[in-house]
Amino acid sequence: MSSKNWDRVPIEPQDVSAPLSTAAIFLSVTIDEGVGNAATARDVISDIGAIVRAVGFRDLPGRLSCVVGIGRKAWDRFGQPSRPSQLHDFSPIVGEAHTAVATPADLLFHIRADRVDMCFEFERLLLARLGVAVTVVDEVVGFRYFDSRDLLGFVDGTENPTGASMNDAALIGEEDPDFAGGSYVIVQKYLHNLDAWNALPVLTQEYIIGRTKSDNVELEVSADERKSHKDLNTIVDEDGVEHDILRDNMPFGRPGHGEFGTYFIGYCRDIWVIERMLRNMFIGNPGGAYDRILDFSTAKTGAAFFVPSIEVLEAIASQ
């Protein structure tokens, strides 16, 4: 792939910054070994826009979108001439009390719409096309919960960047010209111990998160206090520049099975930003002072992907 002039070539990102939806499906698959499977997967994802149009056009106000992420191993199997500069496997982060596990996944499909039936129909057609080339390793159906709350009861997503700063935080720019307009994404599926969480006084919950519960106001904390989730995830570099990511977490669950979760999804221009957040959460900042949200939430999966621009995604099949 030749270098592009970022000023002149119109680059269209995938729907990374799609507006918050009322439903989402997070689908992770591995591509099976064996001749032809990588080629099948490559052809299907290059043409994914056709499936989005087939389902999405049936109800345009339903705002169906799908973002495709490609893991490092799959990228290499696709036989591309070069690799996005920061694409690597997700490494486990082992803290003294909690671990961010790494689990296998070659492709991520982040399917969003305002109707769960549209997400379902899209996933059904997608998997039919992928056929025996892939194995589903994780499938989570998320829902918007009242005023964008997670199942811990807090409003989740408030400090997401918006407008131009959203693109700045989430999209690769001229620092990697062949992959400009792309993004990196990290996902983790968390399961909560809701009984234990709900047994905490609300004030304690608020200090763990760093915001008030009912009205979502940021808490001021003194420097000598143990850092909240919000503070551990505020990343400021040596030059005083704050680095943001774009999140679209979704609650999911099956009360009848005692399952209550948050699917974390974070898009970023620089993957080190999310990795730094995770180190702060799991190892702690300072070391040992880990994120107490983890005493009530266990990461069951963890994987990293590159999200190509539409132009690069469509070209993958022809390589």
Ligand code: HEM
């Ligand atoms: C159990 C899983 C998680 C839950 C329930 C959760 C919940 C929340 C809540 C309620 C907030 C405050 C409101 C907001 O600004 O969104 C927040 C903030 C934030 N979280 Fe999480 N989160 C989880 C995991 C993560 C992970 C794994 C990361 C990054 C690796 C992360 C990064 C952030 C960031 C960057 C903020 C905004 C900080 C700020 O600038 O104020 N979260 N989260």
